[in-house]
Amino acid sequence: MDIVNIKQxxxxxxxxxxxxxIELKIKTGDIFGLLGPSGSGKTTIIKHIVGIEKATSGKVYxxxxxxxxxxxxxxxxxxxxxxxxxxxxxxYENLRFFASLYDIKQKEIKSKIIQTFxxxxxxxxxxxxxxxxxxxxxxxxxxxxxxxxxxxxxxxxEPTVGIDPVLRQSIWQKFNEMRKRGTTIIMTTHVMDExxxxxxxxxxxxxxxxACDTVSHLKDKTKSGRIEELFFAKENVYENH
Numbered sequence: 683m684d685i686v687n688i689k690q691x692x693x694x695x696x697x698x699x700x701x702x703x704i705e706l707k708i709k710t711g712d713i714f715g716l717l718g719p720s721g722s723g724k725t726t727i728i729k730h731i732v733g734i735e736k737a738t739s740g741k742v743y744x745x746x747x748x749x750x751x752x753x754x755x756x757x758x759x760x761x762x763x764x765x766x767x768x769x770x771x772x773x774y775e776n777l778r779f780f781a782s783l784y785d786i787k788q789k790e791i792k793s794k795i796i797q798t799f800x801x802x803x804x805x806x807x808x809x810x811x812x813x814x815x816x817x818x819x820x821x822x823x824x825x826x827x828x829x830x831x832x833x834x835x836x837x838x839x840e841p842t843v844g845i846d847p848v849l850r851q852s853i854w855q856k857f858n859e860m861r862k863r864g865t866t867i868i869m870t871t872h873v874m875d876e877x878x879x880x881x882x883x884x885x886x887x888x889x890x891x892x893a894c895d896t897v898s899h900l901k902d903k904t905k906s907g908r909i910e911e912l913f914f915a916k917e918n919v920y921e922n923h
Contacts, residue, residue, distance in 0.1 A: 691742060
């Protein structure tokens with residue numbers, strides 16, 4: 683079953699085309715990577731999936747509903763590149779506020795917060811004001827907010843930027859646990875070894891998908907076994923599966 687289905691998506695900003703003819707299907711339970719340089723359209727695609735942006739033309743379906751749709755909001759966890767945190771509040775207070783928005787039962791909120799802070803190595807900063815957090819700690823708190831309600835679809839824009847390798851490994855362990863429970867994860871990244879952890883990936887350049895396949899099949903299309911080689915190939919049209 684496809685949890686995301688994008689059909690002929692096109693987006694213009696002030697007559698400039700930033701996405702063109704995007705066709706993409708993402709299966710339930712997959713970890714799906716979007717790879718591309720800055721300005722390639724990765725963030726714009728996920729904003730359409732979340733429902734933050736409205737397409738100039740084309741359609742985006744999530745859980746069989748046309749986006750944007752309020753009906754699927756509680757089924758999506760989203761972490762953007764910019765932290766949307768209340769710095770005058772503590773980490774605990776931030777997470778409690780967002781947990782209440784996700785309709786988590788009051789009696790479950792405290793245990794879920796403590797568990798999530800432990801996973802992301804923030805338990806010692808539970809009652810610190812967010813204004814005292816480092817950049818990496820704010821990133822982890824943003825991720826905690828995105829996963830606290832155990833969403834069906836988790837969408838992450840550069841989730842591990844600024845996070846040390848040991849914690850990155852711990853976070854990926856959490857991603858794999860969520861995937862085993864049925865959560866679909868879509869993430870943008872510039873880190874090649876993170877693409878290796880994905881089931882499938884799409885490569886974007888200048889607002890278009892130049893390749894989309896399983897990670898192993900993408901590697902098979904290269905001489906070196908390195909996916910980034912596809913960005914420099916003379917022929918930039920690949921079969922989408």
